[in-house]
Amino acid sequence: MRITDKIEKLLIQKIIKGEKHPGSLFPSERELATEYGVGRPVIREVLQRLERDGWLTIRSGQRAVVNDYWKEGNLMTIVHLSAEDENIPNHFIIHLLEVRKSLSSAYVRDAVIHQPLTVISLLKESERVADEPQAFAEYDWHLQRGLAAASPNPIYLLILNSFQNLYSKLATLYFGEETHRKASREYYKELMRACLAEDGDSAEKMVNNMMNKSIEMWQKQTNIH
Numbered sequence: 001m002r003i004t005d006k007i008e009k010l011l012i013q014k015i016i017k018g019e020k021h022p023g024s025l026f027p028s029e030r031e032l033a034t035e036y037g038v039g040r041p042v043i044r045e046v047l048q049r050l051e052r053d054g055w056l057t058i059r060s061g062q063r064a065v066v067n068d069y070w071k072e073g074n075l076m077t078i079v080h081l082s083a084e085d086e087n088i089p090n091h092f093i094i095h096l097l098e099v100r101k102s103l104s105s106a107y108v109r110d111a112v113i114h115q116p117l118t119v120i121s122l123l124k125e126s127e128r129v130a131d132e133p134q135a136f137a138e139y140d141w142h143l144q145r146g147l148a149a150a151s152p153n154p155i156y157l158l159i160l161n162s163f164q165n166l167y168s169k170l171a172t173l174y175f176g177e178e179t180h181r182k183a184s185r186e187y188y189k190e191l192m193r194a195c196l197a198e199d200g201d202s203a204e205k206m207v208n209n210m211m212n213k214s215i216e217m218w219q220k221q222t223n224i225h
Contacts, residue, residue, distance in 0.1 A: 007036050008046045012080050015055055015066060022068035026056055053077055075162070082166040090222070093170065096163070097218065101211035103156060104144065105204045108191070111150035113200040120195050122146040126188040136181050137171035143188075173221075180217055183210075 001009075014020050027035070032043045047064055050056040054073035056064040069077050081092055111119050122143050129139045141164070148157040160167075175181050187210045194203040 003038060004042055004045050008049055011050060012055060016084060020066045022066055024066050026064040026066055028063055053080065079162050082163050097215050101208060103159065105207040107148045107151040107156040108207045109200040109204040110152060111147045112195050112198065112203040114152055115150040116195050116198050118150045119147065123188050123192045131181060133172050133175040136175035137168055140171055141167055174218060177221060
């Protein structure tokens with residue numbers, strides 16, 4: 001990992017953990033350079049990245065100010081949050097699942113309408129998935145990417161690709177429950193029926209229902225409310 005990437009990650013972690021509160025002043029370039037044992041140009045690059053991604057506001061001749069990243073952040077803020085292993089806020093996961101519900105219902109509907117044969121082929125693969133968490137997680141990621149790619153709108157896949165690492169981690173945990181794997185197998189069968197009928201509207205409703213159910217099961221599994 002490049003030194004700029006390492007320092008950027010460490011500073012973002014401090015913000016996520018609440019060590020640097022919104023509205024507070026960030027250390028100066030000189031202070032950060034001393035703390036991390038690097039030159040000021042390295043720190044300047046890191047601070048510029050943090051401003052670009054919504055973590056800070058840089059003011060000429062003054063110390064940077066910490067932003068409320070929920071209000072000032074952007075898609076890269078989400079990517080950084082998703083990359084954290086131990087510091088992901090619990091409510092962030094639920095918010096992300098709710099966004100995924102909206103996205104997936106849209107791209108699944110498009111995929112069923114525009115490329116039903118592709119969707120059928122993807123869903124047929126579920127019949128060969130081993131009944132264990134890692135296999136389910138890998139297949140479900142493969143399925144979601146395939147469904148998003150089958151939509152005429154390429155932006156869905158670009159957004160989905162940003163969350164691959166987090167998706168894999170959470171999905172493996174989620175599919176650790178046998179009841180969750182069973183529910184997904186039933187969902188795949190229902191989606192197959194909608195696809196065979198080329199019924200995009202029904203497929204969209206199925207995705208919404210399954211995502212609502214998945215969010216409830218995830219909350220129970222992790223005690224997130």
